Amino acid sequence: MKIFLIIFDTLRKDHTGKTYGNDWIKTPHFDEFAKDCLIFDKAYPESLPTLPVRRAIHTGIRTFPFNHENPPLRTDDVIEIVGWTPIPPHQKHLSEYMHDFGFINSFITSTYHQFKPNMNYHLGFDEWNWIRGHEEDKYRHCPPTKYNKIYKDHIIGRGKDAFARNYQKFMLGKYLPNIEERTSEEDYFPAQTFMEAARFVQKNKNIKNTLAVIDEFDPHEPWDPPQHYLDLYVDKNYDGVQIYLPSYSDNVSFLTEDEIKYMRASYAGEVSLCDHWFGYFIEELKTLGIYDESLIIFISDHGHSIGEHNASGKLPRFMYPELVDIPFMIKPPGNLNGSKRISNSYIYNHDILPTIFGFLKEEKPDVFDGTDLSIFFEESDRLLEGRDYITCGFQICTLYKDDHYALITMNDKSQQKLFDLSRDPEWNNNIAADNPDICEDLFQIIEKDAKGNLLLKFESKLMDLKDWYGQAR
16 A cells, blocks of 8 residues: 655645635645545644644654653754653654554655754654755754845834844744745745655655655745745735744734735745645656555644734644644545545544554554544544544643533633634634633543643743744744
């Protein structure tokens, strides 16, 4: 069997085309692919953000409640957040399981956090390909002053939020040297990632059992797609600051409405860029005659707030749908007779590895926390045992969600936000103060999922939960 696990970073469910209800975004290749897929309508990460999500994907084991012991390691990674660690040494990796089944494995990724000092996400792969240069990957260095003339076009004006301005300038100072040698669309990250994935397929097409983990960091910010993608969405009359690197903030009042619209347009352009190169890869599989026989799993790790709920970024206390709702589709080998929607059960990212075992008809190890979703290839949609809700941990905050309520809470029960989803599907009206009994009942379920081991404190040099990504710099 040929297996392709395709992960996008920061791809919002509500921007993944018509499949998930968006009629205005241009994602024809996502839309076409969905026609052959199991489509999961209630998919969520079990923890956040980037690396905790991938730990669960690679192991089939929940990262939440972040109680795994890790040896003290030296690193220059400034990000301090629970779960942002190597895969624990006692946990077996996806690649190692697949080796046991005789697979040749490739890891192709521009998600550079996985290659920081002491990270081990590439362990066990026969080849791994790090697409260099995204965001602040330490790929190229130039004096920041070199870009002073460019900064003014992409950084908010003086007199606005001082941190946001400094954050944008710092991150652009790291990013701009990395992309200085771009000359064509083929130099953008999604193009590099999917062209490298196509190379692996072409070179190994005659090998019966292969796995490729294709992990593309886009549409993660910075959102700087080629101009023809941006032109699909941007207001032609906009002449303000071209903000494609938003800061992480729980208050976006320092941005004008037009600036937020520009950010949303640049994000949408980045999504369309990803869609195009995803389509390129799928077409390569079809040209080689291996698409039909392949198992293709498509997922995002999380979304991104772009002004919704007055927030920007990925913030623990803002685990709203724009951040936690994720697209998740599976094209089975042999294909389906049209798409099939799975809407009764809540689904997690750590279900991926058990599902691969299911398609391979291998017995699932007891250590897995996830559920085998391959059953839906032949079975009709139904509610799986224990999947009438989800919990998702992010730093020392946790989200509980079912079909009736959503609760965002600090793990010490403070700063709780409760939403009645039947009356408030947009999560705008916090009713926690008037419903302490409901909050307590839902919190007890969170504690049950954490097996009584909820993390209450995390020592960090950062000053606030919104500061985990970039603020310490």
